[in-house]
Amino acid sequence: MKTAERVLLISLELFNLHGEANVSSVDIANEMEISPGNLYYHFKGKELIIEALAKMYQQRMDKILLAPKSTSLSVEEFFYYLLLIFEVSHLFRFLYRNPAEISEKYPHAARRFKKVLAAKESVLFGCLLSFKDQEMIHADHDQLKQMNELIGLIATQAPNYHLLRGMDINKKDYVYHSLSMILFALTPYINLDKEKFAALNRSIQTQPDD
């Protein structure tokens, strides 16, 4: 692996574990067992590392967001799709820890982050609209908007919420828990036969090992 790539992966891990504000360039160099000078040769400051990570996050998320042909998604596939989105967010969870501070300190990275959130919201709303068209969801336009907003709240705030409840968000359990919160919020509107619904519920409740 090239040094620059290693810098990014190790920085990402440190930021996720300790919060971006508590990790300095020197910490990153120490963890990599290279000199701060060598680190500086690759990234001229922490800001550029954050920017590169935000770009990685954007690229990974864009790939997923382009995937669904929302007109043909089943409800089960929609939840699988949400899982993929949650997994990428989980990988870059430091961005979700204190977005206000990240925004202030790293406006470039924040712009990417916000673009991703807007794209995510719009793609998911497209899925909900198509569910309505296919009568897989019974809800008016306003209700779809409120569902989408709840999904957005759960998706963006799940790490902080679960931290607050004393969960270890370095394990992925909270991701499945968040999916089951979304399923609960959508349940009254979903048109899915009992068996399929139970199977979907089970697959979310069964938390695979990390």
Added chain:
Amino acid sequence: MKTAERVLLISLELFNLHGEANVSSVDIANEMEISPGNLYYHFKGKELIIEALAKMYQQRMDKILLAPKSTSLSVEEFFYYLLLIFEVSHLFRFLYRNPAEISEKYPHAARRFKKVLAAKESVLFGCLLSFKDQEMIHADHDQLKQMNELIGLIATQAPNYHLLRGMDINKKDYVYHSLSMILFALTPYINLDKEKFAALNRSIQTQPDD
């Protein structure tokens, strides 16, 4: 007003506006136009200010949490009650900005904060249970738990979520918006006649001036 009280009110305002991490004791002294030495005479460090604010928050919230005779609350009163809770949280919103960091830096304050959250959750669950008993809500025990969790997520993460959406959370609009998210999540289960429901919805949508 006594100097110590003024310190707390001004600190609270600065923490809410700029985030706790971005406000130093010197900033507080400057804002008050007193010397850092004078500030130190009243509070021996920022930690004690945070601790005193967490205590204020706990006392204000405890007063509200003791209030409801949950066995006689109507759905409308429940939402009014939620509004009171949101308003106190709004007043101390800096605590919700980055709870992980506050926990690490101020364990005493964090313990109070967590106690309040647990009490809040338990009181609200009591209300939901009594709604079920009175058939004002149709849901099984598991659904009530999930409702309560969604309310908890919205209540604790609303400031960060609305910040992320570019809302000015120094205005109280986001509080009403959060209430309407909760109403949406509960709607399929609430047994309220159409007129009453519409009135409740309107009263939440109508955002009074701050």
